[in-house]
Amino acid sequence: SEPIILVRHLTHVYTQAGGPQKVALTDVSLEIERGSCTAIIGVTGSGKSTLIQHFNGLLFPTEGEVIVDGVKVEEKGMDLRSLRQRVGLLFQFPEMQLFETTIFNDVAFGPRRMGLSPREVEGRVHAALESVGLAPEAYARRSPLELSGGQRRRVALAGVLAMRPSVLILDEPTVGLDAEARTEFYRYLRVFCREQGMTVILVSHDMTEVAALADTLLILSSGQLVAWDKPQKLFARVEQLLDWGLAPPPLHELFALLRQNGLPIPAETYTLEEA
């Protein structure tokens, strides 16, 4: 079937009035398959957030094109609102954007702007809260301020899920969470990917995390796509990874994480070396 996201020869140049130009992406081409879990990795400044912002129309190509679900992403003449419903983006530290007095209202914020009936909004809010392990009866009327950091982040995730996106993009989803909250977060992500067939794109610099969750890795280095493969394959290329500022995860850490999360060790064994 046709890929859900298709990027062809994408170049992005930031221009500031009177300032210097900054080339953030150069000639990037890639495809994201429906139902896949893809991780985009690379050091700070490699272009990861510039790339994902093209997927929901927060940025537009300087050159090249981005096609989401068969529709070309363009500044003019396209329905950006509908694009942003279909491609949900969870920003870094999303809990900082919770501002309503109740969890219900925070999760309802997006659906209310979609022209749904109050009944439909409520149905979506409850389903989204359930899907991140927060029983609506217990949580909907409470303030987000009463929750732990991990729970607040899941409320923010529920706010994106309530829009029923076909692609879910998460920017450094577990940064700043403790080990327990992380494990919990992974559990939900895996359900979305493996059981619900949602397309998930994960931006991360945590190699253990991406190895445990993603079936495909894309590596950016200085604005260029330098590698695109399964984690098991990429982690064998230690020298090159180090050139891109990355290191394969230590085997014992990776296997411990896979085991803790009840994930199978892929049939194709990891051939990675201790960094």
Ligand code: ADP
């Ligand atoms: P990453 O997400 O991998 O850290 P970014 O996409 O944020 O990388 O940045 C890629 C490059 O573009 C960096 O050199 C960064 O400094 C530059 N950049 C990012 N945003 C802007 C902006 N708004 N204006 C100018 N340069 C920017």
